[in-house]
Amino acid sequence: MTATLQEQIVRQIRLNRISTTEIADCMDKTGLYAQARPLNRSHFRAGPVFWVYAYNESNWELHEQLRAVPEGSIVIVDAKDCRERAIFGSLVTKYLMLYRRCEAIVTNGLMRDVPHLLKENWPIWCAGATPIGCFNRKNERPVDPAWEAERRAAFDGALAVCDDSGVVVIPKAMQNEAFLDKLAFIEEQEDIWFFCLDTLKWDTYRTVCMKDYLGDEKLARLLNYAKEHGE
Structure with missing residues (x-):
């Protein structure tokens, strides 16, 4: 079976372990997914993006979205209006890594249960750590539809590359x-x-x-x- 262009790009990046620095240079020094730093060192991941979100200090809707994570994807979690609360911790991470078999977890939000996450050495990129998590309550109002549409379009068909320097995203339009x-x-x-x-x-x-x-x-x-x- 002939590999798709996206599969060829991922294979070349993985095979040659092309760094996020080099990937960004290929995109005229763009593509940074801001605020995501490696929680555990020396991991290298590249793959298709599956984008989800948490908002308003709640992770209820996030739990629902994560049921659809495809195997081999890099899960990018946007945190919107979650203040200084962790998006999730060890339970969700184990679910994603072991049972959904994702490649990596990336978020611009905070994580909790960090001692366990460090012990397991999961490939996680996040904004930092806190013991205080989001509430498990269903939001009364949906997320801003304009924001959701904009972010979903940005990550639709995208690839992500993650290493000790951070995370860069290759938009679908650049995959040629x-x-x-x-x-x-x-x-x-x-x-x-x-x-x-x-x-x-x-x-x-x-x-x-x-x-x-x-x-x-x-x-x-x-x-x-x-x-x-x-x-």
């Missing part, structure tokens, strides 16, 4: 052949830059700003030799 080419280019550029730094002992101004390697015949020969001999 040109983006695949950019991923390949950014990896090659990083290899060349570090070769110039470590082997040729060039400074970063000469390497990054002036890009002297573009006209350096010796470097071209070395790179061609490395490619031909698989080094």
Whole structure:
């Protein structure tokens, strides 16, 4: 079966462990999902986004939405008007990771039960921690429909990449052949830059700003030799 373009992008990111820094560079230094920081270190995740939300200091509607989380997705939870309350904790996290089999959990809100989350080393990116959680009560009014429509459109068909630097989101509109080419280019550029730094002992101004390697015949020969001999 032929892989979809989105699957090809995810595979390339995972295979080469392309960092969030490099992904953001491919998108002209955009794509940050703000306020989400790694709770546990050294995790790397990439996959399709499943977007949900909690609002008005309640997680009732969130529990309902999480029943539809597809396997292999990165669950992004937007917290709207939840003040300093945690969106959820260990119970929901275990449900998502073990029983819904999601790739990662990302939220711009707070989390609770952090000692347990750290012990289990779950792949979580969040805004911080607090012991005070949201209320489990059904909201009397629906979430702002304009806000929901805007956020849902932003994450529809999106991909997320998560590492120790944070989380970046690749919108559906950017997922094309040109983006695949950019991923390949950014990896090659990083290899060349570090070769110039470590082997040729060039400074970063000469390497990054002036890009002297573009006209350096010796470097071209070395790179061609490395490619031909698989080094």
